[in-house]
Amino acid sequence: xxxxxxxxxxxxxxxxxxxxxxxxxxxxxxxxxxxxxxxxxxxxxxxxxxxxxxxxxxxxxxxxxxxxxxxxxxxxxxxxxxxxxxxxxxxxxxxxxxxxxxxxxxxxxxxxxxxxxxxxxxxxxxxxxxxxxxxxxxxxxxxxxxxxxxxxxxxxxxxxxxxxxxxxxxxxxxxxxxxxxxxxxxxxxxxxxxxxxxxxxxxxxxxxxxxxxxxxxxxxxxxxxxxxxxxxxxxxxxxxxxxxxxxxxxxxxxxxxxxxxxxxxxxxxxxxxxxxxxxxxxxxxxxxxxxxxxxxxxxxxxxxxxxxxxxxxxxxxxxxxxxx
Ligand code: SER
Numbered sequence: 001x002x003x004x005x006x007x008x009x010x011x012x013x014x015x016x017x018x019x020x021x022x023x024x025x026x027x028x029x030x031x032x033x034x035x036x037x038x039x040x041x042x043x044x045x046x047x048x049x050x051x052x053x054x055x056x057x058x059x060x061x062x063x064x065x066x067x068x069x070x071x072x073x074x075x076x077x078x079x080x081x082x083x084x085x086x087x088x089x090x091x092x093x094x095x096x097x098x099x100x101x102x103x104x105x106x107x108x109x110x111x112x113x114x115x116x117x118x119x120x121x122x123x124x125x126x127x128x129x130x131x132x133x134x135x136x137x138x139x140x141x142x143x144x145x146x147x148x149x150x151x152x153x154x155x156x157x158x159x160x161x162x163x164x165x166x167x168x169x170x171x172x173x174x175x176x177x178x179x180x181x182x183x184x185x186x187x188x189x190x191x192x193x194x195x196x197x198x199x200x201x202x203x204x205x206x207x208x209x210x211x212x213x214x215x216x217x218x219x220x221x222x223x224x225x226x227x228x229x230x231x232x233x234x235x236x237x238x239x240x241x242x243x244x245x246x247x248x249x250x251x252x253x254x255x256x257x258x259x260x261x262x263x264x265x266x267x268x269x270x271x272x273x274x275x276x277x278x279x280x281x282x283x284x285x286x287x288x289x290x291x292x293x294x295x296x297x298x299x300x301x302x303x304x305x306x307x308x309x310x311x312x313x314x315x316x317x318x319x320x321x322x323x324x
Pocket of ligand 1: 173
């Protein structure tokens, strides 16, 4: 059954998470109540839904789109990720900070019901405890992306306390999926490795073999977004900064999991500038606050995710439709 009580807007709708969130929201609210917005056209795997071209740094246009579609809930996914952010830090500041400020101001002025703004493991830095990183800890990131995410978390808390806006969000680990490719992140290798394994049986990894990072499969990512958005606000002690995780692994461990399904799969390691970014992030997260405050629990581990990814990609490859 769908509920038509909400009109939802997804910014960054052409991206890795946006493309698949559109499907999930279409099922929940009905496609006629889902507005996709992005500066780029939608991915070919996006569902049929309403679409607006939107540069989130343009406040007036942002509000115009919200008013035009009588939007009450926004999933604000538009952002420049960690690796691209180090290539063009000025653009990362503008898209991530102005975009977040604009959605918060729109929420305040137009009385939006609820907003989701993702944060990231990039909010942490080298001074943060790296293993089982606590929920409330040192936030001194060294990337432009990371510092805009910390500022976004703090701004969200400010708008909750000062204006009573209902804002929620998770610190996502690397997200692995097969709907739309990730763009410009440090964890993109963990997606590319599956495509290359299926297509070529070999992969050149831009991180070293022992780089352990927290990760999550897309079905769990979507579940975390929908569950957190459905939680009772009164029960949340945190807002837009929940640690969430499903697994942690190194590229060598991921390659081994793939090799069980694609024997002979080979990986070569050529670390680049993204190694320093990964080295400043946690290896694993303590997500007990999310588990306690809104019942977070992931379904997929490395083995289950690898099996599903490879099944999906092998089928698409056989149909000549890998999209990579
Ligand atoms: N996947 C993101 C990145 O690598 C982390 O939020 O930038």
